[in-house]
Amino acid sequence: MRKSFLRGVALVCGIVLTVQSGMAVPDQSDKRNRNQGPAVIRDAEIEGLLRIYSGPIFKAAGINSKAAKVVVIGDPSINAFVAGGQRIFVNAGLITRAPNPNTVIGVLAHESGHIAGGHLAKMNSAMAEASTNAIIGTIFGIAAMVGGAMAGSTTAARAGQGVIMGSQGAAQRSFLVYARAMESTADESAMRxxxxxxxxxxxMLDLFRVLANESLASTTGADPYAYSHPMPFDRIRTLEATAxxxxxxxxxxxxxxxxRHKLAQAKLIxxxxxxxVFQKYPSSDNSLPARYARAIAxxxxxxxxxxxxxxxxxxxEVPQDPYFWELKAQAYLENGKAAQGLPFIQKARAILPNNGLLQILNAQILLGTENPAMADQAITLLKQAxxxxxxxxxIYKFMAQAYGAKNDIARAELxxxxxxxxxxxxxxxxxKAAVAMKYxxxxxxExxxxxDIASFSAKK
Structure with missing residues (x-):
């Protein structure tokens, strides 16, 4: 399981949310980690599976699959959203709780409807028509509800609704009408x-039913015009006959x-x-997913x-599966035995030689051997990745280590x-850019x- 960081602004169906950086499995004893948001999960196996799920949908929607991307967030709740262009973000909880691939594909179809419909740009235009104060109220209110009501959180949903109702009401309601219309359009597009x-x-319908039941407490008696999405049960009734x-x-x-879906679930859990793990996958369960989850734990x-x-x-049992070999390599690496993991990442890469994430792991393992002679090979792999x-x-983190091992201070600093x-x-x-320029x-x-980095950084 490869991990990375996400910083910046995410556009959730046109709504601005700040996404903090953080580790997928943060150490909660560290104060710095307690305030971090969920991490973006980088994993060759899961990303490959999501490409299989999304490929036909992107083609049907007229979306360039090379430009679009599905990103996994290490959050156990059920949620998905479109952010900043052609990126679909899905919570890990959507994958782990989806009973089958079809459920995830249905969600990807809905989010693809937002991309194909250009909803982010249209939503931004709609927001521009409201006053500044109304926009601020909308941003924070709807953000709370998107992450709350639609994922079953009563407290977050009501807090968000309170913000909406307490700010510029007329402008907010006009904005929400627009948001609900786009959600309905995305549902219709998904069906096509x-x-x-x-x-x-x-x-997709089964998932909507789960969400509807989970959000029942927060939506009962609520004002349907104060939500950014159609009311859950209304949404189901609208789609059911066509489906x-x-x-x-x-x-x-x-x-x-x-x-493959069950293996991805086992890996994420x-x-x-x-x-x-041991409750969901007891030792009496000898299936591939169960053994996979227990090995990771x-x-x-x-x-x-x-x-x-x-x-x-x-x-x-399945020697042609590159991700089992990858797991063995990572197990040795994370337990301080990188050299013993080297043959196994090479086996994984023999099956998937051009996978960038496997190339990065291979480089990390080479550096983990603490043999300076391995640095050049690691740099080559990182450049390929x-x-x-x-x-x-x-990539740059490990490049810095590799150049440091070669005592190449200039490139290590860069x-x-x-x-x-x-x-x-x-x-x-x-x-660091200023130091690199000296060398x-x-x-x-270079x-x-x-x-450029020094100049750009000075402006931030």
Whole structure:
């Protein structure tokens, strides 16, 4: 399970939310972590599965699959939203609680409707027509409700509703009418995309029923005009007849895809909710997902002696699965035995040689051996990963380590500046860029990049 950071502003159907950076499994004894938001989860297996889920939907919606991206947030609640362009964010809880792939695909179809409909840009235009004070009230009020009412949180929903009702009422209600209309449009678009890809809308409806039941306490007697989404049960009734009329309504998910879905659930629970693993996956359960979850829980608590035999049973049964080999490599790495993990990440990469996240893990393991001779190989892998992973912060973090091992101070400082800039630490980025410029030859591409970072950081 690869982890990274997210900083900045997310547009949730046009509503602005600040997203804090944070680790997927923060140490709650550390005060710095207690105030951090959920992490963005980077994982080759889960991202690959989501590409399978979203690919046909993006095609049906006319969305460029190379430009669009599905991002997983390490939050156990059920939620999904479109943010800043063609990015769909889904909470880990949506995946772990979805009984089948079809449920997640239905949500992705709905969010794709927002992207295809250009709802973010339209929502921003609608907000611009309201007064500044009304916009502020809307931002904070609807943000609370989106994360509360639709995920079943009574307190958050009512708090959000209170903000809405206490601010500029007429402007807010006009804005919410617009928001509800876009949600209904996205639902209708989702139905078309599912029909076009010969998939059932049953999973989407079943999820709406779960959300409706969970939010029942917070929506009973509530003013439907004070919500950014249609009322849950009204939403279901609107879609139900169309969904059930489809010839694909009772279509079942492919067995192989269902297994991948269950493995993804096991991995997320193993990493994010380890306290639930042995209750949900008891030792009497010998399925692949159950063993997968238990192996993760074992090595995450430092019990490598119990984890490795379980992982070995997985690789023996399905040797062509790269993610089982990846897990074995990571288990050794996280327990201070990087050199022992090296053959296994190489096995994973032999199956998926061009996967950027596996390249990053391979580089991390090479650096974890603390053998300076491995630094050049790690740098090569990180440069390859940059081609597919762009500005993934961990690339620069490990590059800094690799150049440090080579005693290449200039490039180590530049990589540290890149990492700091990518994670939003403008002060550190500027400081490190300035140091790098002292060592780099003036006018070279690397010196120019350091100069750009120093300049950009100074403006933040």
């Amino acid at each position: 995309y599912l029909e076009a890809t010969h998939q059932s809308a049953k999973g 059930q009329a489809s010839q694909w309504y009772n279509r079942q998910d492919d067995a192989a895809l269902m297994l 193993g990493f994010l909710q380890p306290q639930q 074992f090595f995450r608590r430092g019990d490598l002696a119990s984890a490795i035999p379980v992982i070995d049973s997985l690789t023996a 940059r081609m597919s992973e762009g500005q993934e912060p961990s 990589a540290t500046a890149e990492y700091a800039y990518a994670t939003g630490d403008a002060k550190l980025a500027g400081e 780099l030859k003036k006018g070279t591409p 010196w120019l990049r350091a100069s």
